[in-house]
Amino acid sequence: MDDRIHEHAETLVDWSGRIESGDDVVLSVDEGAHDLAVAVAEVLGERGANLLSVYRSDEIQRAYLRAHDDDFDADPEFERALYANADSVLLLGGTRNTAGRGDVPDDRQQAFARAREDIREARLATDWVSTLHPTRALAQQAGMAFEAYRDFVYDATLRDWESLAAEMDRLKTILDSGTEVHIDAPGTDLTLSIEGRTAVNSAASVAYDSHNLPSGEVFTAPADAEGEVTFDVPMTVRGKTLRDVHLVFEDGEVVDYSATAGEETLAALLDTDDGARRLGELGVGMNRGIDRYTDNILFDEKMAETFHLALGRAYDACLPADEAGNDSAIHVDLIADTSEDATLSVDGEVIQRNGVFRWEDEF
Amino acid sequence: MDDRIHEHAETLVDWSGRIESGDDVVLSVDEGAHDLAVAVAEVLGERGANLLSVYRSDEIQRAYLRAHDDDFDADPEFERALYANADSVLLLGGTRNTAGRGDVPDDRQQAFARAREDIREARLATDWVSTLHPTRALAQQAGMAFEAYRDFVYDATLRDWESLAAEMDRLKTILDSGTEVHIDAPGTDLTLSIEGRTAVNSAASVAYDSHNLPSGEVFTAPADAEGEVTFDVPMTVRGKTLRDVHLVFEDGEVVDYSATAGEETLAALLDTDDGARRLGELGVGMNRGIDRYTDNILFDEKMAETFHLALGRAYDACLPADEAGNDSAIHVDLIADTSEDATLSVDGEVIQRNGVFRWEDEF
Structure with missing residues (x-):
């Protein structure tokens, strides 16, 4: 594994998240962020934090939203309780296709977001941090070769x-x-x-x-x-x-x-x-x-x-x-x-x- | 997508899980079970169930457990609350490497399992179902070619x-x-x-x-x-x-x-x-x-x-x-x-x- 992935994980957990032993940490993993998730899990283990990984897949979300009607249950308690009881949420972006949800109707996505306002609030009430693992899809969106994009992401992320x-x-x-x-x-x-x-x-x-x-x-x-x-x-x-x-x-x-x-x-x-x-x-x-x-x-x-x-x-x-x-x-x-x-x-x-x-x- | 994946998803949600509109469903997705997860999400959307996807990655688990000491917090509340408030848990097996956790010491794994007895009980108290998406790793364990193994899995799963x-x-x-x-x-x-x-x-x-x-x-x-x-x-x-x-x-x-x-x-x-x-x-x-x-x-x-x-x-x-x-x-x-x-x-x-x-x- 690229050493920079490990350094990214340490920066995320220690500098950004200030995560300590006993903290309850939700790790939200995009489809393409697996390698960063493994590195973050190692650092969380070293620090003695508790870990639950959520799979934030555009393809799962698209399939679910397209099949559903516009009438969503308000703030399902099982998900609200997860975030309400968490200390930190680490969001590892890293899509495999920036257009992956492009054919979900806007009003469907908005109805879904509106129905989940309390879940969102519970998540934002934690010590949340959003970061990004370089993927080919993101390199493509940036108009860059993958290797060059990786260098770009780590130059931006691994600062003093x-x-x-x-x-x-x-x-x-x-x-x-x-x-x-x-x-x-x-x-x-x-x-x-x-x-x-x-x-x-x-x-x-x-x-x-x-x-x-x-x-x-x-x-x-x-x-x-x-x-x-x-x-x-x-x-x-x-x-x-x-x-x-x-x-x-x-x-x-x-x-x-x-x-x-x-x-x-x-x-x-x-x-x-x-x-x-x-x-x-x-x-x-x-x-x-x-x-x-x-x-x-x-x-x-x-x-x-x-x-x-x-x-x-x-x-x-x-x-x-x-x-x-x-x-x-x-x-x-x-x-x-x-x-x-x-x-x-x-x-x-x-x-x-x-x-x-x-x-x-x-x- | 192989039509059988969709049929598998419908069998899991309807026959096995008896999932209905408004049910809170945790979808636990192995590293190699992504395609089945997408198909299940579509069926859950059609049925009007609520969905949260958990990422059950052997590689994340291995990294976390190897880095942690043997002293685990008992039943972290954020995870217990997730399962305690869920109606169903659908476990989609599909490892990419059956030896993926082979170098985690047994006593570490046992200490982790012992510390999470209440979480396990909460999960088993739901309408849980465990199934399996065919992967190359599982085909290899069975000593079979991938195509042949897929046929085997669907013959076993898609019964009357x-x-x-x-x-x-x-x-x-x-x-x-x-x-x-x-x-x-x-x-x-x-x-x-x-x-x-x-x-x-x-x-x-x-x-x-x-x-x-x-x-x-x-x-x-x-x-x-x-x-x-x-x-x-x-x-x-x-x-x-x-x-x-x-x-x-x-x-x-x-x-x-x-x-x-x-x-x-x-x-x-x-x-x-x-x-x-x-x-x-x-x-x-x-x-x-x-x-x-x-x-x-x-x-x-x-x-x-x-x-x-x-x-x-x-x-x-x-x-x-x-x-x-x-x-x-x-x-x-x-x-x-x-x-x-x-x-x-x-x-x-x-x-x-x-x-x-x-x-x-x-x-």
Whole structure:
């Protein structure tokens, strides 16, 4: 077995999951994630944790959902009880076919998800972590050879997380005390109000309220937005590619938009509800192991030398205790490159120039 | 997908499991049983049952157990709650390597099983059914080509169970009202007392208290045994092959024994405890789809034209309510061919001659 699989497993269990002896751990294994599951099981055994493996198969799910009608039982107790009594859930992504559930009707999938809201809540109440084992299907989606994709995934995942967490804390401190972010780049001249908002240091560990491995971003929830922004990193949303999305904000709301691809999808997203026309997140990617777009949001939004904005719902962790924030039904991330001709400033002071932070280059 | 996989799934869900709309079903999927799991999921969706898939991987289990020490938490609640709240558990066997856990120390496996007695009880309290999806590893163990082994498995599994259940009921009726069984065959001259005992019609359905698919045997618990018996079908016990086991009984107890292979293993089995020298089961194989030995007890003991005796523990279902029966720690089945020069009689009347029942040939 590739040594990196074992290192991935140790990072997941120890750094991300903070799993200890006696913890009850659900291991959710995608069809193509078997090898990582074996390595994780070994580490869980060493730590003295308790293990139950759930098989998260797209093909099983597809067959079940297509055969079922739209009337699902609400939160079957056997599954709710499993998660309600678990300490941790480790989700090992690794599909063998990213289109594997493509012929399940959307409304069927939505009915199924709605019927299982309590199960989802019980799962999210654990110390859950989602990670990804490289498969040929994911390499194909990224447009990469399998060997090259594996190198990419491990470069992104096997970081010195402690040192990255310390670096990200610098940006969090600046954002927490700041009142206004300004981003200047080709096609972008945007001012965001962040007064009273709290940034999250997303360091790929439940100890940081961060549930993705890899992670590597600092994000907050803008209160207001003024100006224009261009997203030059493509993004797949609802199966459609969005390219060169351009948004114009007035008083926090999108008043004009365009895209060179996927403009109809963009229009439909903006029409979802009131919150869909307002921002829910500003995130700054800081994972230098991620140096290219792979059409997978788990990686793309953490790419170094990018920032992203999400239309829609804000995370509670970023908001003052007495504020509801954007509660849209959508949360769609859009990503922009900042490696050239770009600055990100807080309260008039340049924090990042052309992808390089102040503390890296002492400007 | 082979149509037989779909038929297998329907037989498992409908005939064996009697699963209905709203049932909470745990699907336990071996590494090599994926295709059967997909077919079962489709049938469960059609029936409107609720589904959670557990991944029963030998490789995950091996890695976990080897890394763990011998000190396991007793009955972790998350897993106990899953089974305690389930209506049915469908166990889809289908290993990719029958030696996959061979290097896990026996005492470690035993400590793990002992710590999980309540979980096991919760699982056995459901309408559980164990079945088998043909894999290359199982074909290899049977000494058969894969295609031939698949045909064998489906011949054994896709029976007219309703009609076999009716036939087996004839034998059950005879055994229930009988007091003494006599078996006469080359190397066998054995008398078994069965007075007051109740036979089980093991018709591969929870409706018959039968939890294996395939099944196809009628079994009871002898109260006493006198005479000698030779088992000419080989049997793998604790990794060792037993051949031509010969036992001599006096007052229900083994007083002499021999074997042409595995005699030491046999001796160790007999020395386990007092019950290990006494019988717990007489079974008569009646599945005519099973026409050869494949070194898998799920099939071998149901083979038509054979009977088997088990040293050790008796099933409660066969015993009078006020009787404890054989409670040995072991239950080891040994099988004999009755297709030639053999009779099985109840109270002096021949019920089966050379593998053919009275009602088949009107003797």
